[in-house]
Amino acid sequence: MSESRFHDSRLERLYAAAMHLYPAPFREAYAPAMRQAFRDALQDRTLSRRTLIPLVLRDLVISLLKEHLAMAREAFSRPALMYNALVLCALATGLALALNVIPSQVLRLGANDPQIAMASDLAAALEQGGLNETLQAGTLPALVSESGKIDMAHSLSPFVIVYDDQGHTIASQAQLDGATPVPPAGIFNYVRNHKEDRISWQPRRDVRIAAVIERVDGPQPGFVLAGRNMREVESREALVGQLAGLTWIGMIGVILVGTLVFGWSTRPKTA
Amino acid sequence: MAIGTAPAAPLSPAVFAILLSLAEGEKHGYQMMKDARAPEGGGVRLGPGTLYGSLERMMRDGFVEESGLSDDERRRYYRLTGLGQSVLAVELERLDAAVASARSLGLLPHGGRS
Numbered sequence: 001m002s003e004s005r006f007h008d009s010r011l012e013r014l015y016a017a018a019m020h021l022y023p024a025p026f027r028e029a030y031a032p033a034m035r036q037a038f039r040d041a042l043q044d045r046t047l048s049r050r051t052l053i054p055l056v057l058r059d060l061v062i063s064l065l066k067e068h069l070a071m072a073r074e075a076f077s078r079p080a081l082m083y084n085a086l087v088l089c090a091l092a093t094g095l096a097l098a099l100n101v102i103p104s105q106v107l108r109l110g111a112n113d114p115q116i117a118m119a120s121d122l123a124a125a126l127e128q129g130g131l132n133e134t135l136q137a138g139t140l141p142a143l144v145s146e147s148g149k150i151d152m153a154h155s156l157s158p159f160v161i162v163y164d165d166q167g168h169t170i171a172s173q174a175q176l177d178g179a180t181p182v183p184p185a186g187i188f189n190y191v192r193n194h195k196e197d198r199i200s201w202q203p204r205r206d207v208r209i210a211a212v213i214e215r216v217d218g219p220q221p222g223f224v225l226a227g228r229n230m231r232e233v234e235s236r237e238a239l240v241g242q243l244a245g246l247t248w249i250g251m252i253g254v255i256l257v258g259t260l261v262f263g264w265s266t267r268p269k270t271a
Numbered sequence: 272m273a274i275g276t277a278p279a280a281p282l283s284p285a286v287f288a289i290l291l292s293l294a295e296g297e298k299h300g301y302q303m304m305k306d307a308r309a310p311e312g313g314g315v316r317l318g319p320g321t322l323y324g325s326l327e328r329m330m331r332d333g334f335v336e337e338s339g340l341s342d343d344e345r346r347r348y349y350r351l352t353g354l355g356q357s358v359l360a361v362e363l364e365r366l367d368a369a370v371a372s373a374r375s376l377g378l379l380p381h382g383g384r385s
Contacts, residue, residue: 030323030327032344037323040301062318
């Protein structure tokens with residue numbers, strides 16, 4: 001065997017080995033014919049090796065990419081497969097949203113405890129004794145007696161504040177920046193008509209309070225506000241949001257991998 | 272693309288070169304590669320992978336069909352279908368119109384190849 005034929009035979013064997021890189025159905029259908037075409041090209045004396053080898057290498061890379069992409073398209077672009085994946089993704093998204101919204105809502109509602117009981121008990125006591133009489137007699141319930149000791153910005157303790165009918169502070173357990181903040185007048189108007197309101201009150205940009213406001217009726221009407229800093233509840237809400245987000249990413253990942261595995265294992269077997 | 276319909280977009284150089292090569296009659300892989308490489312065949316340097324990948328998609332689209340195997344079954348022969356001939360004719364008309372337009376703009380000399 002001449003050196004040139006030995007060299008050609010090696011090139012052909014290398015090309016035959018490279019055939020294994022093609023998707024199996026394509027390889028099974030066309031590998032012998034492709035190998036023959038390569039053999040014919042090697043025997044064509046009008047085509048120099050310097051032209052042929054780069055041409056075949058470039059063709060190998062491009063056609064490998066094309067055939068694998070075509071294979072992937074056939075495997076995964078089936079409508080039923082895509083529809084199932086989309087439905088599962090929608091369900092996973094709905095579930096993750098529920099996992100975020102429901103616990104957050106429960107946490108937020110729970111943040112109104114014990115303010116609900118504090119506000120209604122104090123409002124009932126003030127209503128019974130009369131707001132001014134109770135204050136003048138110095139018999140304000142113990143709840144409000146330790147005035148100004150709670151820092152609304154930092155303490156997680158619940159507190160109460162009593163306002164008169166015009167919204168002026170009468171007594172307060174809590175302070176913010178050395179003063180007792182007053183909710184917007186609209187809140188008092190609402191409570192005048194509806195007896196009670198439960199709000200997230202932001203007396204300062206970085207302070208949010210879970211507040212319950214009760215109406216004090218009678219000859220000396222007023223309002224009782226029971227509140228508590230929401231910092232802890234909000235950090236728990238953020239944690240719930242992170243867990244829901246991680247759950248969503250996990251579910252989408254499982255759906256993606258499942259779809260890829262199922263799509264690949266049930267791909268059309270024809271070239 | 273559904274079988275039996277001609278493509279609206281221009282053909283890829285590889286598909287055009289294969290159709291043009293098969294317009295002469297049935298051929299095997301390397302003959303098509305050689306024809307495509309020649310300037311009158313489109314001057315497209317086709318390798319075996321691109322050739323057989325294109326042939327597979329062209330068979331699926333109904334442009335070409337396999338016409339047989341060589342005696343040693345290594346060579347596969349292909350020929351144009353009626354649809355393939357129509358597709359080639361449409362593409363040639365499109366190219367002809369483009370060349371005529373180029374001539375009228377003075378981009379090409381009149382009366383044939385320069």
